[in-house]
Amino acid sequence: MAAIRSCVTLLIVVLCLCNAAQLPVVLWHGMGDSCCFPFSMGKIQKRIEDYYNGTISVHSVRIGNGNIEDVANSYMKNANDQIDIACEQLVNTEAIIKSGGAFNAIGFSQGSQFLRAVVQRCSNNDTRPNAAGIKLQVNNLISIGGQHRGVFGLPRCIGANVTLCEYARRMLDYGAYLGFVQDHLAQSNYWNDPLDQETYLKKCTFLPDINNEKSIKKPSYKENLTKLNKLVLVQFMQDTMVQPRESQWFGTYKLGQDKEVVNMVDTDLYKEDWIGLKKLNEDHRIDFLECPGDHLRFTEEWFKTNIMHYLK
Incomplete structure (x- = not known):
């Protein structure tokens, strides 16, 4: 009897320790930002660490060797190349290795769809485990x-480098689907032209793939996304940067025009469940949050109240 009681006690202790463990958090910044600016991602990282008294390890994705290169790559590096770098980076991050590959992720603006691509492409992918066999x-x-159905218009952009922002705008106007633009401008990789879907599906190198919009579907994308515990979608209700604003909730322009928006549940992407959104939604695993104000204009109090509890 004593031996049984000892085993039960040990099991309770182990379960308590497991439940008390905090998963690491991964951040990915948006266009024109960097992983580590103290006034943006660095500040958010510190707030998360302070809120959880240092029990959560936070890793902020950086594409490049420093902040300046990271900012430049947020404009000028193909999204697919960025995803490959991030997958390799995360699978070899110490805190993620210690957690067995599990983590919570927060994307900001384009970092959101980039992290979704990490989920769909890198989760349980036998080509990307690290030396210890850890998978994400x-x-x-x-x-x-995030702009999960892409954008059609860049009326303004925020960021640390105004010159690169203007360059991005000119290249999109010049020809978003030209090969050299797709190769060297990240924003062109999620440019979704409702007036020319044929060219979008044929020439856009990133968004049609992760949304499984092509005729040949990739079952692993749906399989991996539906493994999420929660998909949290935040829309800024006075957004003047993202067009259409509803892209943040998987809405998109109705084909053939750029005024009327089709909501997520009325799209073929949802109805035919190409990436698992219908499954997630029916299981009550998608949370749609509203944030008042313009793009990424949220307060620390809003972040604390609405986001922090998802990191437990």
């Missing part, structure tokens, strides 16, 4: 202002 598995994916 995202628990909660939080998208803050």
Whole structure:
């Protein structure tokens, strides 16, 4: 009897320790930002660490060797190349290795759809385990202002480098689907032209793939996304940067025009469940959050109240 009681006690202790463990958090910044600016991602990282008294390890994705290169790559590096770098980076991150590959993820603006691509392409992918065999598995994916059905228009852009912002705007106007633009401008990789869907599906190198919009579907994309515990979609209700604003909730322009928007549940992407959104939604695993104000204009109090609890 004593031996049984000892085993039960040990099991309770182990379960308590497991439940008390905090998964690491991965952040991915948006266009024109960097992983580590103290006034943006660095500040958010510190707030998360302070809120959880240092029990959560936070890794902010950086594409490049420093902040300046990271900012430049947020404009000028093909999204697919960025995803490959991030997958390799995360699978070899110490805190993620210690958690067995599991983590929570928060994307900001374009970092949201990039992290979704990490979920769909890198989760349980036998080509990307590290030397210890660790594979990535995202628990909660939080998208803050992400453009999951792309954009059609760049009326203004925020960021640390105004020159690169203007360059991006000119290249999109010049020809978003030209080969050299697709190769060297990240924003062109999620440019979704409702007036020319044929060219979009044929020439856009990133968004049609991760949304499984092509005729040949990739079952692993749906399989991996539906492993999420929660998909959290934040829309900024006075957004003047993302067109259409509803892209943040998987809405998109109705084909043939750029005024009327089709909501997520009325799209073929949802109805035919190409990536698992219908499954997630029917299981009550998608949370749609509203944030008042313009793009990425949220307060610390809003973030604390609405986002922090997803990191437990």
